[in-house]
Amino acid sequence: xxxxxxxxxxxxxxxxxxxxxxxxxxxxxxxxxxxxxxxxxxxxxxxxxxxxxxxxxxxxxxxxxxxxxxxxxxxxxxxxxxxxxxxxxxxxxxxxxxxxxxxxxxxxxxxxxxxxxxxxxxxxxxxxxxxxxxxxxxxxxxxxxxxxxxxxxxxxxxxxxxxxxxxxx
Numbered sequence: 001x002x003x004x005x006x007x008x009x010x011x012x013x014x015x016x017x018x019x020x021x022x023x024x025x026x027x028x029x030x031x032x033x034x035x036x037x038x039x040x041x042x043x044x045x046x047x048x049x050x051x052x053x054x055x056x057x058x059x060x061x062x063x064x065x066x067x068x069x070x071x072x073x074x075x076x077x078x079x080x081x082x083x084x085x086x087x088x089x090x091x092x093x094x095x096x097x098x099x100x101x102x103x104x105x106x107x108x109x110x111x112x113x114x115x116x117x118x119x120x121x122x123x124x125x126x127x128x129x130x131x132x133x134x135x136x137x138x139x140x141x142x143x144x145x146x147x148x149x150x151x152x153x154x155x156x157x158x159x160x161x162x163x164x165x166x167x168x169x
Contacts, residue, residue: 001079001094001096002021002078003078004018004020004021004022004028006036006078007074009070010056010058012066013066014064015058015059015060016059016064016073016074017056021119025057031080031084032080033046033080034047034079035078035080036076036077037079038076042079046061046062047061048060095117095124097156098117099114099117100114100159101154101159101160102160102161103128103163105162105166105167106164111128111165111167112129112131112141113128114161115128123146125143126141126143127141127142128140128141141167149164150165
């Protein structure tokens with residue numbers, strides 16, 4: 001499961017900025033080991049130290065001692081084994097649980113498949129890849145994840161999300 005992203009290098013000793021996708025930013029350090037994809041292979045990285053500097057989280061990775069080497073990790077996703085996460089409970093789910101779900105309007109129009117999600121300041125957004133023969137000519141839709149307003153039901157077993165959303169958007 002992707003829990004963060006490696007940002008730019010920081011300072012002359014090989015520190016890196018990271019962007020945490022966990023609910024509380026520092027919770028990213030509760031999960032280990034971390035993996036990144038390098039040359040098509042999953043490689044573990046070991047965080048020797050971390051600190052918060054203003055609004056940034058900074059890490060020191062073992063074996064990285066200068067900004068040139070640190071830059072090689074920029075834009076790598078930070079991934080951990082999803083089995084580390086607790087069962088979210090009834091009517092609660094992780095983003096990974098929604099990926100691959102079919103999105104259907106309350107009027108039964110099949111909009112497509114959830115291929116990604118991202119957070120905004122006010123709500124999360126579903127990225128829905130339209131079905132091949134979308135009558136509206138739309139290839140991708142961004143649908144706000146507003147439960148009770150836009151999102152009507154989420155059926156994880158059937159992988160179906162019912163939405164109150166105009167398919168023209």
